[in-house]
Amino acid sequence: MTGSRLVIELTILALAVFLGFEVISKVPTMLHTPLMSGTNAIHGIVIVGAIIVAGVAHPGWPMKIVGLVAVALATANVVGGFVVTDRMLQMFRKREPARAPEPD
Amino acid sequence: MRQNLIDLGYLVTIVTFVLALRFLSSPTSARRGNLIGAAGMAVAIAVTLAQRQLVTYWWVVAGVAVGAVAGAISARRVKMTAMPQMVALFNGVGGGAAALVSLAEFHRLVPEPGRLPADEGISILLSALIGSVSFAGSLVAFAKLQELIRGRPITYGGQQLVNAALLALMVAIGLVVLVGPQSVGLLLALLAGALLFGVLFVLPIGGADMPVVISLLNAFTGLAAAATGFVLHNNVLIVSGALVGASGTLLTLLMGRAMNRSIGNVLFGAFGAVTAGPAAAAETNGGTVRSTGPEDVAIMLAYAQRVVIVPGYGLAVAQAQHDVRQLADLLEGRGVDVRYAIHPVAGRMPGHMNVLLAEANVPYPQLVEMEEINPDFPRTDVALVIGANDVTNPAARTTPTSPIYGMPILDVDRAAAVVVLKRGMSPGFAGIDNALYTDPKTVMLFGDAKDSVSRLIASVKTL
Numbered sequence: 001m002t003g004s005r006l007v008i009e010l011t012i013l014a015l016a017v018f019l020g021f022e023v024i025s026k027v028p029t030m031l032h033t034p035l036m037s038g039t040n041a042i043h044g045i046v047i048v049g050a051i052i053v054a055g056v057a058h059p060g061w062p063m064k065i066v067g068l069v070a071v072a073l074a075t076a077n078v079v080g081g082f083v084v085t086d087r088m089l090q091m092f093r094k095r096e097p098a099r100a101p102e103p104d
Numbered sequence: 105m106r107q108n109l110i111d112l113g114y115l116v117t118i119v120t121f122v123l124a125l126r127f128l129s130s131p132t133s134a135r136r137g138n139l140i141g142a143a144g145m146a147v148a149i150a151v152t153l154a155q156r157q158l159v160t161y162w163w164v165v166a167g168v169a170v171g172a173v174a175g176a177i178s179a180r181r182v183k184m185t186a187m188p189q190m191v192a193l194f195n196g197v198g199g200g201a202a203a204l205v206s207l208a209e210f211h212r213l214v215p216e217p218g219r220l221p222a223d224e225g226i227s228i229l230l231s232a233l234i235g236s237v238s239f240a241g242s243l244v245a246f247a248k249l250q251e252l253i254r255g256r257p258i259t260y261g262g263q264q265l266v267n268a269a270l271l272a273l274m275v276a277i278g279l280v281v282l283v284g285p286q287s288v289g290l291l292l293a294l295l296a297g298a299l300l301f302g303v304l305f306v307l308p309i310g311g312a313d314m315p316v317v318i319s320l321l322n323a324f325t326g327l328a329a330a331a332t333g334f335v336l337h338n339n340v341l342i343v344s345g346a347l348v349g350a351s352g353t354l355l356t357l358l359m360g361r362a363m364n365r366s367i368g369n370v371l372f373g374a375f376g377a378v379t380a381g382p383a384a385a386a387e388t389n390g391g392t393v394r395s396t397g398p399e400d401v402a403i404m405l406a407y408a409q410r411v412v413i414v415p416g417y418g419l420a421v422a423q424a425q426h427d428v429r430q431l432a433d434l435l436e437g438r439g440v441d442v443r444y445a446i447h448p449v450a451g452r453m454p455g456h457m458n459v460l461l462a463e464a465n466v467p468y469p470q471l472v473e474m475e476e477i478n479p480d481f482p483r484t485d486v487a488l489v490i491g492a493n494d495v496t497n498p499a500a501r502t503t504p505t506s507p508i509y510g511m512p513i514l515d516v517d518r519a520a521a522v523v524v525l526k527r528g529m530s531p532g533f534a535g536i537d538n539a540l541y542t543d544p545k546t547v548m549l550f551g552d553a554k555d556s557v558s559r560l561i562a563s564v565k566t567l
Binding site for chain 1: 117121122124125126128129130131132134135137138139141142145148149152153155157158159160161163164166167168170171172174175176178179180182184187190191194195197198200201202204205207208209211212223318319322325326328329330332333334335336337338339340341342343344345346347348349350351352354355358446448451453454455456458459462463465467468469471473
C-alpha cells in the first residue's frame with residue numbers, strides 16, 4: 001500500500017516537472033524577474049505544511065515554536081512574493097494612456 | 105467526504121498555479137495570472153485550516169500575523185534595483201520553512217512504535233537538507249547583493265575539499281538516521297551541517313554571478329517544498345515544488361549560457377577567475393579613444409533615424425533610467441525610432457533590466473531581446489551604450505584567446521556610429537579591455553551616467 005502511494009506521488013512529480021519545463025519555456029526573457037518572484041510566491045505553498053505542523057498537538061514547547069516560526073516564514077514568503085510580483089507586473093505597459101508633459 | 109473536498113481544493117490550487125505561469129507568457133496577461141495564483145494560494149490555506157488533524161489555531165494565527173506584516177511591508181518598500189536581494193530573501197525564508205516543517209514532522213513521527221518508513225525518512229532528510237542549504241545560501245546571497253559583505257569571491261585553500269567533506273558527513277548522518285537510532289539530535293546536527301554548507305557554498309561565488317546563484321537557490325527551495333510534499337503526502341506541495349524546481353533549473357541553465365560559462369564553472373570556478381585580467385590586456389587594437397562633449401552627441405542622436413539604447417547595470421546604479429526615458433521621449437518627438445537592446449544578463453538577475461526600465465515607464469514593446477535586435481544593428485545610425493561593457497565587447501566574437509570568447513553579445517560595433525557613456529576607462533567585470541572603445545566609429549562621453557544623460561537632454565532641447 002505504501003509502495004503504490006509512493007509510486008503515484010513520484011508519477012505526479014515527474015509529470016509536474018515536465019509540465020513546468022513546458023510552461024516556463026514559453027515565458028519571454030522580458031518577464032524573467034517577475035517569473036522568479038512569482039515562482040518564489042508559489043513555493044510559499046510550504047505554508048500548507050507549516051500550518052499542519054503548527055496546528056497538530058505537539059507535546060512540549062520546542063516544537064510549538066518550530067511550527068510558529070515555520071508558519072511565519074512561509075507566510076512572509078507567500079505574501080511578499082505575490083505582492084512584489086504584482087508591483088512589478090503593473091509597471092509593464094504598452095504606452096501610458098496619456099503622456100505627461102515633459103517636466104523641465 | 106471532508107478529505108475529498110479538501111483534496112479537490114488543493115487541485116484547484118494546482119490549476120491556478122499552472123495558469124499563473126501560463127499567463128506569464130505575455131505582459132498583457134501576466135498580472136491577472138499572478139492574481140489567480142494568489143487566489144489559489146488562499147484556497148490552499150483555507151482548506152488546510154479545515155483539516156481534521158488541526159487541534160489548535162493560536163500558533164497558526166500568530167505566525168500568519170507576523171509573517172504577513174513582515175512580507176507585505178518588505179514587498180511594498182523594496183526598490184526595484186534591490187529586487188535580486190528581495191527574491192533571494194523570499195527564497196531563503198521558503199527554504200527555512202520547508203526545513204522546519206520536516207523537523208517538526210520528524211519529531212512527531214519518531215516516538216511512534218516501529219521504524220520511520222524509508223520513503224518518508226528520505227523525504228524528511230531531503231527537505232531538511234535542501235531547505236537549510238537554500239536558507240543559509242540565500243541569506244549569504246542577500247548579504248552580498250545588499251553589500252553587507254564583500255561581493256568578491258571569498259576563497260581559501262582546500263575550500264572544495266572542506267565542502268566535499270562536509271557534504272559526505274551529512275550523507276553519513278542521514279544514513280544513520282535512516283537505519284540506526286532516529287534521534288532528533290541527529291537531525292538537528294544534519295540541519296546545522298546543511299546551514300554551514302549553504303554558507304560555504306555561496307561565499308566563494310562572486311557578486312556578478314548572482315543571477316545564476318539566485319536562480320539555482322530558487323530551484324532548491326522548489327525541490328525542498330516538493331520533498332515536504334512527500335513527507336505530508338500532499339499533492340499540491342509536490343506539484344508546486346516541481347514547477348518551481350523546473351523554473352529555477354531552466355533559468356539557471358539560461359543564465360549560464362548567456363554568460364558563456366558552465367554552471368559548474370560558476371559555482372566552483374572562483375579560483376581561476378583572477379588570472380584572466382593581465383593576460384587579456386594585450387588584445388586591444390592599440391587605437392586611440394575619442395572623447396566628445398554632449399552637444400556633439402545630441403546632434404548625432406537628434407538627426408538619426410534609428411537609435412538603439414544599450415543599458416547596462418551602470419545605468420541602474422546611477423538611477424539614470426528615468427532620465428534615459430526622457431531623452432528617448434525627446435528623440436521620439438523629433439521622429440527618431442528609439443529602441444532598447446537588452447542583454448539576458450543585464451542587471452543582477454534574469455530580466456532585471458526590463459523591470460527597471462518598465463519602472464521608468466518605458467513601454468515594453470521598445471524593450472528588445474538580444475537575438476531579435478542583433479540583426480538590426482547594421483541598420484542602426486547610433487548605438488548609445490550606457491553603463492554596459494562586457495556584453496558589448498566584440499572580442500567575444502573575434503578573439504579566440506579572450507576569456508569572454510564565445511559569449512553572446514550585442515553587436516553594437518555593427519552600428520554606423522557608437523556612443524559610449526562611461527565613468528572612466530576602467531575595464532568591466534571580466535577585467536578585460538574593450539576594443540569597441542578604440543573603434544574609429546566610437547566616441548566616448550565620460551562622466552556619471554545620470555549626469556551625462558541630463559546634459560544630453562539639455563543639448564537636444566536647444567536644437
